Amino acid sequence: MGAAVVVLAAVASYLALIIVTRVDALFLPGNEIQLGGLGGLPGVDSGGAGEGDLREGRINILVMGLDRRPREGEAPARTDTLFVLTIDPHRKTAGILGIPRDLWVEIPGKDGGTFEERINSAYVIGSVNNYDGGGPGLAMEVVEDTLDIPIHHYVVVDFEGFVEVIDGLGGIDVEVAEEIDDPYYSWTELPGDYDPQYFEPGVQHMDGLTALAYARIRRSSDDLDRIQRQQRVMFAVMDKALSLNVLANAVDLWGEYKGAVDTDFNDLQIPGLAALAAQIPPDRVSALSLGPATVAYITPEGAAVLLTDDEGVQRLVQALFSDQQLLEEEALVEVQNGTGTEGLASEAVSYFVEMGFPASGLVVADADDGLYHTTTEIVDFTGKTYTAQRLADWLGLPSERIRAARAEDSDLTTISADIVVILGDDANIEAIRSSSEER
Numbered sequence: 001m002g003a004a005v006v007v008l009a010a011v012a013s014y015l016a017l018i019i020v021t022r023v024d025a026l027f028l029p030g031n032e033i034q035l036g037g038l039g040g041l042p043g044v045d046s047g048g049a050g051e052g053d054l055r056e057g058r059i060n061i062l063v064m065g066l067d068r069r070p071r072e073g074e075a076p077a078r079t080d081t082l083f084v085l086t087i088d089p090h091r092k093t094a095g096i097l098g099i100p101r102d103l104w105v106e107i108p109g110k111d112g113g114t115f116e117e118r119i120n121s122a123y124v125i126g127s128v129n130n131y132d133g134g135g136p137g138l139a140m141e142v143v144e145d146t147l148d149i150p151i152h153h154y155v156v157v158d159f160e161g162f163v164e165v166i167d168g169l170g171g172i173d174v175e176v177a178e179e180i181d182d183p184y185y186s187w188t189e190l191p192g193d194y195d196p197q198y199f200e201p202g203v204q205h206m207d208g209l210t211a212l213a214y215a216r217i218r219r220s221s222d223d224l225d226r227i228q229r230q231q232r233v234m235f236a237v238m239d240k241a242l243s244l245n246v247l248a249n250a251v252d253l254w255g256e257y258k259g260a261v262d263t264d265f266n267d268l269q270i271p272g273l274a275a276l277a278a279q280i281p282p283d284r285v286s287a288l289s290l291g292p293a294t295v296a297y298i299t300p301e302g303a304a305v306l307l308t309d310d311e312g313v314q315r316l317v318q319a320l321f322s323d324q325q326l327l328e329e330e331a332l333v334e335v336q337n338g339t340g341t342e343g344l345a346s347e348a349v350s351y352f353v354e355m356g357f358p359a360s361g362l363v364v365a366d367a368d369d370g371l372y373h374t375t376t377e378i379v380d381f382t383g384k385t386y387t388a389q390r391l392a393d394w395l396g397l398p399s400e401r402i403r404a405a406r407a408e409d410s411d412l413t414t415i416s417a418d419i420v421v422i423l424g425d426d427a428n429i430e431a432i433r434s435s436s437e438e439r
Contacts, residue, residue: 059089060152061152061153062083062136062151062155063083065082078124082139084147084149086321091328096231100119100223100290103306104117104305108141162211163212166207172237172239174203180221184219185213187209197210197217199214215233217229231287289354294308319390329418331418331419332417332418333419339425339427341425345366345423354433375424376401381405387418
């Protein structure tokens with residue numbers, strides 16, 4: 001649901017877009033640009049963090065897309081889209097973490113104690129029951145407790161704001177990964193009021209309403225699939241915004257579109273945010289989903305929800321923050337299958353992408369030494385040690401499995417890769433993925 005815009009003056013449009021698609025990171029980073037001296041945002045004016053302190057000096061923004069129809073006016077609503085956008089003003093990188101709407105979490109009671117409910121209810125509960133900070137305040141508190149990170153700002157967009165922003169950009173071009181057919185899609189969700197939606201694979205041009213439908217459809221898919229679609233929309237918005245050079249008119253755009261979003265960013269921060277957004281290109285924005293750290297669960301009342309494990313959540317949060325260093329190293333990684341297990345290298349590549357590694361930096365190949373490998377090893381040719389260690393962590397390998405390339409390894413890669421991962425018989429990607437989801 002979210003907002004799709006591009007231009008919220010780098011903030012307005014970026015924020016709206018991000019909300020609608022959870023690709024907030026792309027736009028939020030722009031918004032998070034901090035204005036030194038003008039009520040600066042966390043992290044920038046404080047001097048930022050050192051290379052080893054990945055959680056300090058960042059701007060974390062909660063983006064919420066409300067499931068509110070035009071006929072409902074300003075009534076409080078659940079969040080159909082929810083994600084955290086984290087921006088590193090010093091490294092000029094950003095990350096987006098999509099949060100499933102059916103996540104089962106602890107919600108603080110207004111008068112003490114807690115109760116369990118879906119995370120998408122936090123906003124409406126805070127609004128209806130007049131919590132401190134209202135809906136945004138309670139939602140931010142719940143997300144902070146769930147992810148164990150501070151949330152500095154929020155952005156809220158509803159259906160109308162999302163459509164307005166996308167249409168203001170002249171529509172967007174979205175890469176549709178697979179066929180989607182929903183003959184019972186409804187804008188109003190009134191009985192019998194259907195507007196069938198069909199999307200075929202390939203690049204599709206979408207106006208605001210079409211992009212909203214693509215991001216929201218739940219028929220024949222789950223919440224985690226929706227997160228991926230929303231992130232595709234967000235990146236499409238970002239690409240369109242960049243092609244139109246909307247950041248050059250950020251202040252004017254903010255004045256035009258700021259009514260489409262609710263946020264605690266103020267007008268004085270917009271020029272700084274726009275400047276920051278302009279310094280963060282799409283290839284320095286990573287997008288993750290909390291999905292790999294969740295497991296399906298049926299509550300005693302029969303509700304289908306998702307549970308998380310603290311260790312699994314923290315693994316993804318760490319990946320969200322630390323993977324910015326992966327973007328900086330820009331390593332080209334060749335993943336080789338050193339076993340007889342067909343498709344093992346491709347499966348590993350898919351897993352690495354899930355964990356936040358840029359797909360453009362991964363190449364699949366068979367081991368070129370003609371040997372059968374019983375154990376997995378990682379060979380570092382160019383000293384990109386951070387990337388090598390992250391790959392080892394994801395595969396559950398000790399640091400001893402990483403080694404610097406030797407003279408005799410010159411023919412190990414045919415593409416001049418920075419790092420070669422040779423998968424051995426001990427590499428069970430399915431088990432590794434399942435383990436991370438169950439923890």
